[in-house]
Amino acid sequence: MQKPETSKSADLGGGAAPSSKRVCILTFGCQMNEADSEGIAAAFRRRGYTLTDELKKADAVVVNTCTVRQKAEDKAISQIGRLRVWKEKKPEGKVFVVGCAAQKLGEKYLKGRFDFVNEVVGARAIERFEDSLIRQLGPAPEGEAQHQNLYRSPQTAYTTIMRGCSLKCSYCIVPAVRGPAVCLSPKAVLEDAAAKLKAGAKEIVLLGQTVNSYKYGKTTFSELLRKALRLPGLERLRFMSPHPLYYDAAFMKVLEEEPKLARHMHLPVQSGSDRILKAMRRGYTRGQYLDLLARLRKAAPGLAVSTDFIVGYPGETRKDFQDTLKLVREGGFSLAYCFKYSPRTDRPEMAADISEKEMEARLEELLSAVKENSRLVLNGRIGKIVEVLFETENYGRSSENFAVRVKAGGAPGSLSKVLVESAEKNTLNGNTQ
Ligand code: SAM
Ligand code: SF4
Numbered sequence: 001m002q003k004p005e006t007s008k009s010a011d012l013g014g015g016a017a018p019s020s021k022r023v024c025i026l027t028f029g030c031q032m033n034e035a036d037s038e039g040i041a042a043a044f045r046r047r048g049y050t051l052t053d054e055l056k057k058a059d060a061v062v063v064n065t066c067t068v069r070q071k072a073e074d075k076a077i078s079q080i081g082r083l084r085v086w087k088e089k090k091p092e093g094k095v096f097v098v099g100c101a102a103q104k105l106g107e108k109y110l111k112g113r114f115d116f117v118n119e120v121v122g123a124r125a126i127e128r129f130e131d132s133l134i135r136q137l138g139p140a141p142e143g144e145a146q147h148q149n150l151y152r153s154p155q156t157a158y159t160t161i162m163r164g165c166s167l168k169c170s171y172c173i174v175p176a177v178r179g180p181a182v183c184l185s186p187k188a189v190l191e192d193a194a195a196k197l198k199a200g201a202k203e204i205v206l207l208g209q210t211v212n213s214y215k216y217g218k219t220t221f222s223e224l225l226r227k228a229l230r231l232p233g234l235e236r237l238r239f240m241s242p243h244p245l246y247y248d249a250a251f252m253k254v255l256e257e258e259p260k261l262a263r264h265m266h267l268p269v270q271s272g273s274d275r276i277l278k279a280m281r282r283g284y285t286r287g288q289y290l291d292l293l294a295r296l297r298k299a300a301p302g303l304a305v306s307t308d309f310i311v312g313y314p315g316e317t318r319k320d321f322q323d324t325l326k327l328v329r330e331g332g333f334s335l336a337y338c339f340k341y342s343p344r345t346d347r348p349e350m351a352a353d354i355s356e357k358e359m360e361a362r363l364e365e366l367l368s369a370v371k372e373n374s375r376l377v378l379n380g381r382i383g384k385i386v387e388v389l390f391e392t393e394n395y396g397r398s399s400e401n402f403a404v405r406v407k408a409g410g411a412p413g414s415l416s417k418v419l420v421e422s423a424e425k426n427t428l429n430g431n432t433q
Pocket of ligand 2: 165166168169173175243
């Protein structure tokens with residue numbers, strides 16, 4: 001699956017009082033950005049703002065940007081450009097540009113190019129967004145705004161457990177824009193998750209760029225998981241994105257012993273070629289990655305694994321690419337996000353060295369291999385029982401992160417066993433048991 005570089009607007013504000021002000025939050029990029037946008041939304045709500053996805057009704061706009069690939073950065077920049085007309089019609093309206101592209105491009109550049117932007121807050125300063133709000137709108141009255149999910153179903157909430165990344169994958173801009181890894185204290189993590197469960201979430205997704213490298217004082221990732229799994233009201237715990245380097249025996253034990261820990265892992269591999277993995281500085285070989293998958297699947301039979309691939313990394317030969325294609329079937333991935341390599345530096349050795357046509361052809365070939373493999377994986381679940389957390393009466397997600405549809409019998413927010421009877425596209429169909 002090719003991940004679209006689109007923005008998601010936050011619109012669960014419903015029922016705004018006619019006099020209240022509105023904020024439109026446009027979020028580009030990953031779940032970390034979505035989690036940051038939820039924090040920003042809460043800061044606005046404390047000031048009496050409601051959310052809207054209709055720009056013309058907004059009194060303030062936040063563009064939460066991404067720069068992981070050039071295309072994502074370009075989209076965010078065009079979005080900011082389009083706000084010029086909005087600001088001309090609403091000169092008192094406030095524009096906030098935040099996140100990873102804001103960090104990379106900087107305030108001087110962004111305010112120079114877009115003179116209507118009020119505040120620029122880079123990814124490294126996102127926790128100080130409140131300071132910008134105070135400058136523009138004044139302090140908020142005392143009290144917390146209750147958590148509201150904006151990007152997932154009401155059942156699923158994000159909790160960020162670490163920011164930044166201390167690895168140095170050669171293609172990746174994240175460490176430069178988000179800085180080195182910093183872990184939040186277990187107390188802060190557990191309080192955040194508990195508040196979200198209290199507000200109605202049933203499932204928590206712990207977030208971090210190398211989430212399983214979490215360590216705070218003596219608390220390891222596995223210990224944090226065990227504590228989170230005991231939170232009242234929690235039905236299911238997920239995390240993303242783990243890195244192959246940080247799995248240990250203690251984690252395997254948690255996976256074996258804790259049924260509430262989701263039977264799904266999004267474990268980006270990036271390439272199936274040892275030569276390219278080494279050039280990418282991923283720290284593992286194809287064989288080590290496959291061995292890890294086998295150990296994970298032994299600890300949690302039925303575990304579904306999804307991944308990310310990059311095609312067209314500098315020096316990737318047809319043979320390297322064939323190794324990636326072969327890995328799709330060998331890895332048994334339920335889903336894979338596939339990206340064309342996007343240079344994030346001007347260094348000549350990091351420029352793409354195959355034509356755009358060849359890049360596109362490899363992407364297409366990989367996408368069809370992924371699609372065919374996903375079909376096999378989904379068909380392999382027919383006749384099996386999956387545990388579904390329902391979002392509506394007819395739809396929910398299984399522990400393996402499959403979309404599941406039933407004709408009847410689901411109850412939003414509840415867990416039920418479903419016997420899978422058929423599979424189509426990315427969805428399993430079945431009956432509640
Ligand atoms: N921290 C995660 C990890 O290491 O697995 C990944 C985070 S990154 C924001 C998400 C995905 O973007 C990566 O897994 C990779 O496939 C893709 N990506 C990162 N840099 C890229 C680049 N320069 N060009 C194309 N895709 C890229
Ligand atoms: Fe980027 Fe992930 Fe590698 Fe960190 S681990 S540098 S976020 S791809």
